[in-house]
Amino acid sequence: MKNFKFAIFDLDGTLLESMEAWNNLGRDFLSSKGIKIPDNLNDIIKLMTLREAAEYFQTAFKINLSADEILIEMSIIMEAKYKNELELKPYVKEYLTILKNNNVKMCIASATPLYMIDAALRRLNIIDFFEFISSCDEVGVGKNQPDIFYYAAKKLKAEPSEIAVYEDADFALITAKEANFYTIGVYDKGFHDKRKNIELICDMYIESFKELL
Incomplete structure (x- = not known):
């Protein structure tokens, strides 16, 4: 070298x-809403952007939030990890x-x-x-x-x-x-x-x- x-x-x-934290973000968000997590969730969202995942969560789990609001909540989850855990x-x-x-x-x-x-x-x-x-x-x-x-x-x-x-x-x-x-x-x-x-x-x-x- x-x-x-x-x-x-x-x-x-x-x-x-930190990659595991990002990979688990969808699960962490759904868990925070008390939603049962599908076994194949990671397979479903792994190629999605964060916005695409937010839109999927909104429709698939009938979450009463806009995609932007879901993105904000997911950002808050990750920000806490960067501030305190990773x-x-x-x-x-x-x-x-x-x-x-x-x-x-x-x-x-x-x-x-x-x-x-x-x-x-x-x-x-x-x-x-x-x-x-x-x-x-x-x-x-x-x-x-x-x-x-x-x-x-x-x-x-x-x-x-x-x-x-x-x-x-x-x-x-x-x-x-x-x-x-x-x-x-x-x-x-x-x-x-x-x-x-x-x-x-x-x-x-x-x-x-x-x-x-």
């Missing part, structure tokens, strides 16, 4: 053990410390809303490692397009080839790789079934940040 002086980190599933993956803080000591400029680029990211990073006492936090909300598209990575690179004042991108998701790694960033795949059980493909996609693959200490 080259000694990069710039790094872009994904948050969920890369630095933070933990770092093993050896994340140790690795970030090494990079900081080597004057690597780091940032976060995530699809998660900024206020949730900020709450988690402050509670976990790692926000000072990063030059800035960026969200897909700021560029208007997800990580299936390179906008968020280019946006972060511009703020870091670096070229893509000078930046290491750390991601757990196959589609995000493909996007970053095609945009000429150096890509480091990080194992997360949420993408376990795609692991072999991820290893082929990225420039480097790790199961744990311990490998980089």
